[in-house]
Amino acid sequence: MTRNSDEQASDQGREPNDVVRTTRRGFLAGSLAMGGVIGVGTDIAAADRTMGESNSNPRLFRFVGGRIGGWVVRSSRAVIGEGLPSVERLDLGSGTTAIPDGAKWILRGVTSNPRYTTRTEKEQLVRKQAALGRPEATLSALIPIRKSAKWWELTQDERRDIFESQSKHTTIGLKYLPEIARRLHHCRDLSEPEPFDFITLFDYAKADESAFDDLLAALRATAEWKFVEREVDIRLERAS
Amino acid sequence: MTRNSDEQASDQGREPNDVVRTTRRGFLAGSLAMGGVIGVGTDIAAADRTMGESNSNPRLFRFVGGRIGGWVVRSSRAVIGEGLPSVERLDLGSGTTAIPDGAKWILRGVTSNPRYTTRTEKEQLVRKQAALGRPEATLSALIPIRKSAKWWELTQDERRDIFESQSKHTTIGLKYLPEIARRLHHCRDLSEPEPFDFITLFDYAKADESAFDDLLAALRATAEWKFVEREVDIRLERAS
Numbered sequence: 001m002t003r004n005s006d007e008q009a010s011d012q013g014r015e016p017n018d019v020v021r022t023t024r025r026g027f028l029a030g031s032l033a034m035g036g037v038i039g040v041g042t043d044i045a046a047a048d049r050t051m052g053e054s055n056s057n058p059r060l061f062r063f064v065g066g067r068i069g070g071w072v073v074r075s076s077r078a079v080i081g082e083g084l085p086s087v088e089r090l091d092l093g094s095g096t097t098a099i100p101d102g103a104k105w106i107l108r109g110v111t112s113n114p115r116y117t118t119r120t121e122k123e124q125l126v127r128k129q130a131a132l133g134r135p136e137a138t139l140s141a142l143i144p145i146r147k148s149a150k151w152w153e154l155t156q157d158e159r160r161d162i163f164e165s166q167s168k169h170t171t172i173g174l175k176y177l178p179e180i181a182r183r184l185h186h187c188r189d190l191s192e193p194e195p196f197d198f199i200t201l202f203d204y205a206k207a208d209e210s211a212f213d214d215l216l217a218a219l220r221a222t223a224e225w226k227f228v229e230r231e232v233d234i235r236l237e238r239a240s
Numbered sequence: 241m242t243r244n245s246d247e248q249a250s251d252q253g254r255e256p257n258d259v260v261r262t263t264r265r266g267f268l269a270g271s272l273a274m275g276g277v278i279g280v281g282t283d284i285a286a287a288d289r290t291m292g293e294s295n296s297n298p299r300l301f302r303f304v305g306g307r308i309g310g311w312v313v314r315s316s317r318a319v320i321g322e323g324l325p326s327v328e329r330l331d332l333g334s335g336t337t338a339i340p341d342g343a344k345w346i347l348r349g350v351t352s353n354p355r356y357t358t359r360t361e362k363e364q365l366v367r368k369q370a371a372l373g374r375p376e377a378t379l380s381a382l383i384p385i386r387k388s389a390k391w392w393e394l395t396q397d398e399r400r401d402i403f404e405s406q407s408k409h410t411t412i413g414l415k416y417l418p419e420i421a422r423r424l425h426h427c428r429d430l431s432e433p434e435p436f437d438f439i440t441l442f443d444y445a446k447a448d449e450s451a452f453d454d455l456l457a458a459l460r461a462t463a464e465w466k467f468v469e470r471e472v473d474i475r476l477e478r479a480s
């Protein structure tokens with residue numbers, strides 16, 4: 001329960017043997033799915049995987065707003081910039097999960113290695129945090145954000161300084177563990193253009209909803225948040 | 241000529257106005273291209289962009305090995321782990337460039353924000369480095385690498401320590417500027433599974449070929465390279 005869910009996801013399909021075994025086939029299928037119009041050469045013809053759904057980064061997740069899904073949308077609010085079209089339900093799945101009928105929007109992101117966490121911080125996080133999906137966590141929030149070009153032009157030391165030394169991002173988050181569980185997804189370096197840079201999915205029990213609001217208020221007051229140019233706050237409740 | 245080509249690529253299509261303007265359409269089209277089987281809802285029907293080629297991260301590049309392309313393959317060597325099928329030519333293009341006939345393999349990667357560079361290092365790099373494509377740079381090298389699961393389980397401070405404090409990655413690279421130009425592409429967080437984590441494209445004049453070999457030898461002798469589990473070294477010459 002206390003293992004870092006990001007790290008778990010990061011491990012999927014990355015065992016060296018696995019990678020060696022699937023390498024040739026994997027990248028050829030990937031290319032085919034992307035190129036669309038590719039000519040069939042000797043080696044490419046050997047890629048017998050079908051195009052599309054099954055050809056997905058094992059760390060890819062997709063979030064579908066529409067009228068079908070395991071989470072009821074209680075509210076959707078544009079915090080900074082443009083919102084998202086309102087929908088009744090959210091469907092969560094991996095990159096290979098079929099898209100339900102009636103989808104109004106789809107967001108996607110991959111779990112990846114943390115970009116700022118130190119060993120000391122990681123040990124604190126792993127010791128305290130819970131993975132998503134606890135039975136009592138009947139409330140959830142999906143919060144996609146985009147940071148400004150100015151943020152991305154900063155160097156690693158400058159971003160780390162703002163993220164932690166100035167904004168205490170990890171320190172703030174730690175205070176709310178293990179009650180608030182979360183999984184971070186990166187969208188900026190996907191193959192297709194995405195409207196957000198990050199998507200964070202949180203879950204928590206009803207009793208912890210006000211703590212979650214406090215967490216968000218604390219983060220939104222930081223120096224780091226001055227670089228957020230779009231943020232949507234979608235609150236969810238597990239469908240019974 | 242001395243501007244950081246990675247940074248230039250990172251800026252493309254990331255102007256805030258641009259993003260705001262294309263957001264809705266962009267992410268809907270992206271989703272369609274990915275999902276394949278999506279049902280047509282009200283908002284999705286509004287996404288009038290065609291699927292496939294034109295729907296690409298503006299920082300995405302693809303490298304196609306086959307029999308057509310602007311670069312003649314002089315050699316292809318598996319340095320660590322499995323090699324790549326031998327081909328006559330390499331075709332370089334952005335994510336939207338059509339794939340030529342006879343492609344044997346396709347690799348893809350996105351330019352992104354540097355993960356380890358400090359402000360001081362960035363200023364040194366920007367002052368000295370050249371962008372790819374100088375007329376005298378008739379030789380090129382494409383070097384895809386994959387790092388081990390062990391590398392990706394390290395925290396940011398540990399990776400930075402190995403990358404620079406122990407291995408002097410940037411310090412070594414700086415010695416070979418501006419003669420050796422390079423552009424780094426990230427593959428690990430693309431939407432599809434990729435066989436490599438990074439692809440670096442270098443170019444240089446014939447007179448600098450032995451300097452380039454020295455650079456690679458220096459990097460391959462570092463502590464960082466103990467985490468490289470696959471590396472292919474493809475040498476190219478501009479087709480006349």
